[in-house]
Amino acid sequence: MFRNSGICLVAEELWDLLLPKKMAAIANCVRHALVRNACLLRVMLPRTAVVGIQQNHIHTKTWNQFYALHKPSLIQRVISPKRLYSSKAPLSLDFIQGRVLLVLKLYDKVDPNKLTIESHFMNDLGLDSLDHVEVIMAMEDEFGFEIPDTDAEKLVRPADIVRYVADKEDVYD
Amino acid sequence: MAISKNHVLKLYKTMLRESEKFSSYNYRLYALRRVRDTFKDGKSLTDSTEITEAVHKAEETLEIIKRQVVVGNLYAAEKLVIEKKAEKELTSRQGIRESCLDGDRNT
Numbered sequence: 001m002f003r004n005s006g007i008c009l010v011a012e013e014l015w016d017l018l019l020p021k022k023m024a025a026i027a028n029c030v031r032h033a034l035v036r037n038a039c040l041l042r043v044m045l046p047r048t049a050v051v052g053i054q055q056n057h058i059h060t061k062t063w064n065q066f067y068a069l070h071k072p073s074l075i076q077r078v079i080s081p082k083r084l085y086s087s088k089a090p091l092s093l094d095f096i097q098g099r100v101l102l103v104l105k106l107y108d109k110v111d112p113n114k115l116t117i118e119s120h121f122m123n124d125l126g127l128d129s130l131d132h133v134e135v136i137m138a139m140e141d142e143f144g145f146e147i148p149d150t151d152a153e154k155l156v157r158p159a160d161i162v163r164y165v166a167d168k169e170d171v172y173d
Numbered sequence: 174m175a176i177s178k179n180h181v182l183k184l185y186k187t188m189l190r191e192s193e194k195f196s197s198y199n200y201r202l203y204a205l206r207r208v209r210d211t212f213k214d215g216k217s218l219t220d221s222t223e224i225t226e227a228v229h230k231a232e233e234t235l236e237i238i239k240r241q242v243v244v245g246n247l248y249a250a251e252k253l254v255i256e257k258k259a260e261k262e263l264t265s266r267q268g269i270r271e272s273c274l275d276g277d278r279n280t
Contacts, residue, residue, distance in 0.1 A: 129178070130212055133186050149183055 088144075091171045096143075097162050103138050104158060117159050132156075139165070175221055176228050184228065185212050188235050194242045196249040198256055204238060 097117065105112045109131055114124060121127045121135065136152045143165055147155075155161050166172075185208070192204035211231070218224050 128216070129182055130185060130209075130216070133182050134189070137186060137189060149179065149186075153179075 088169075091166075091169050093162065093166055093171060096165050096169075096171065097158075099142055100139065100158050100161050100165070103142050104135065107135065107138065115158075117162070118157055120157050122156065143169070176224050181212075181228065184231055184235070188231065188238065191235060191238045191242060194246075195238075196242075196245050198253050200241070200245060 101115065101117070104110050104115055109127060110125055119125055121132055122129075127135070133152075136147055136155065139155075139161055140147050145168060147164070151164065155164055188208045189205065192201060192208055195201035195204060215224075215227050218227060
């Protein structure tokens with residue numbers, strides 16, 4: 001049973017690898033074989049694989065091993081799966097501060113001349129609670145993470161926002 | 174039961190977030206503008222019955238927005254020219270990708 005699943009895996013990979021136009025017919029062959037009998041598959045697949053190989057100029061030695069079809073590790077060797085992680089750009093306190101101030105300067109209800117890092121939204125900049133909600137939404141969009149309402153109501157100056165983002169992103173300069 | 178300030182602010186945020194999801198430029202901007210203006214006008218309300226009524230109406234409108242966002246996404250049209258240009262200015266890499274896709278579509 002394990003061998004059958006091995007064959008199915010191999011067949012699927014062959015399907016992916018041999019897809020270019022010349023191989024369409026052979027791939028179809030393999031596909032049909034998959035749908036029908038497993039025994040039939042065992043008979044058909046090696047033949048189609050060999051035929052496919054010769055037309056595709058793949059190294060015969062590797063494919064003869066494939067033809068043997070007895071080692072699941074072969075599948076891993078031919079299609080080596082890799083894990084690729086991505087990460088965000090490294091943040092620093094200055095970078096966060098620059099971005100926060102830029103977003104605030106772009107907000108049309110804020111006077112850029114009066115804006116400093118310590119200016120209070122409500123008292124100094126004359127924003128109201130609705131504007132505050134919009135500012136927090138802009139910060140969420142800028143830094144890419146959600147700020148819950150309980151935390152949001154405590155963020156009343158740009159400095160608070162910078163400190164909050166630094167806490168969340170683990171930035172310790 | 175009196176409507177709390179936090180409830181109204183949460184509703185405001187939810188409505189803005191849902192309105193941003195419209196795929197049509199016109200609907201999206203209209204919804205955003207209308208939500209902002211209605212909440213700004215409603216700031217001056219003091220009568221609790223009026224406030225509750227306004228909040229209920231807003232919650233109904235939120236449901237409408239959610240439904241229409243889904244419907245609009247089912248039959249999304251091409252982006253308008255102004256939207257395309259804005260994207261190109263904002264993110265050059267994505268702009269190149271977008272312009273390549275446009276090229277494929279136009280030919």
